[in-house]
Amino acid sequence: MPDELERLYDAHAPALFAFLLNLTRVEATTRDLLQELFIKLARQPDILKGTQDERAFLLRLAHNAAIDSFRRQSTRERNHEALGAEQAGLFAATSDPDEAEFRRQLAAALGELPPDQRAVVHLKLWEGLTFDAIAELLGLPLNTAASRYRYGLDKLRERLRPLYDEIKHGRL
C-alpha cells in the first residue's frame, strides 16, 4: 500500500513538474525544486491538513519555491541557463511532425514570455484553473491575473500564428 508521499507524488508530481519546468526552463533546477517540495511534505506531514484543494496548494508551494530560486540565482546564472532553455522538454513527444514542430515552437515562445505571464498562462491552459483560483494561488488581484493571461496569450498567438494557420489549413 503506497504511503502518503507516494500518493502525493503520483497524483501531483506531473503537474508540479510541468509547472516548475515551464517557470525555470531548466530540468536540473526543476528536479531540485521538486525534491525540496517533497522533502518539505515529508518533514511537515500536517501541512496539507485543512486544505480544500491539494493541487492548488502544492502549485502555490512550487511557485514560491521557484520565486525563491530566481532570487537566489544571479543574473549571470540565469542568462547561462536561458541558453539551454529551448532544450527543456516541456511537452510530451509526439509522432506527428506538425504537432512536434508546434510544440517545439510553443516551448520556445513560452520561454520568451515574462515568468509572471508564463505562470498565469500555464495555470490557465494546462491546469484549467479559473482566474479566481489563479489570482488566489499567485497572490494577485483578479484583474491582474486576467490581464497577464491576455498579454501572454496575445504574444503566443502573434509568435505562433503562421505555424498555427499552416497546421490548421493543412488539416482542412
Add this chain to the structure above:
Amino acid sequence: MTRSNMDDFEQQLRRQTPAPPPANWRAEILEAARQSRTGLQPVPERTEKPAHVRAQTAYLAPASNTIGTGGWSSEIQPAFGAPAAPAGDRLQTCPTLLVRLREWLWPHPAAWASLAAVWIVLFSVQRQTETAIQSEMIALRAAPEEVLEAFAQRQMATERLLAGLDFEIPTMDRLKPVRRHPIASPPLMLLAT
C-alpha cells in the same frame, strides 16, 4: 484573428500535453524525502556539489553502502561497515572523525539542545554579573557624599586650628607685585650705524 479563431487557438494550446517527469525521479525524490523525515541528512541533491564536500568526502568513494540515491549529501554519510583505515594512517582517520562528528552534530536535536542549554547558562551568568556590577555602581554613587562630608569636617577642623593661632595670615593683596625690568634700550652706536 476572430473570436472563434482565438478560442480555437487556446484549444490548440490546451491540447499540447506537458511532458511527465523522468521515471527515475520518483524513486530518488521519494527516497530523499523519506531520509529527511527519519532525521538523517537533509538531501537536497544539487546538480553541483559544494567544493568542501568534494574535498572532504573523496576518500569515502569506495564505501559501497552509503545511504541514499547518489546525491552529494549521501557522501557525507559515514561509511559504516567500510574497511577500517590502516593503523597509523592519520590522514585517513582524522577526516573520518571529522565527518562523523559533523554527521552527529548536524542537525542532531541533542546537539542543538546542548547548545541552547549552554547559551542559557551563559545568559544567566551574564545577568548575575550585571546585577553585581550594578550594586557596585550604586555603592560608588553614594561615595562622593561621604567624601564631601569628611572633607567639610576636615576643613572645619583646620579653620578651628588656624583661629587659635595669633598671627596675621598674609593675603594676596599684601604681596608685592613682581616688578618687571624694562628691556634695555639698544646701544646708540648700533642705531647710528
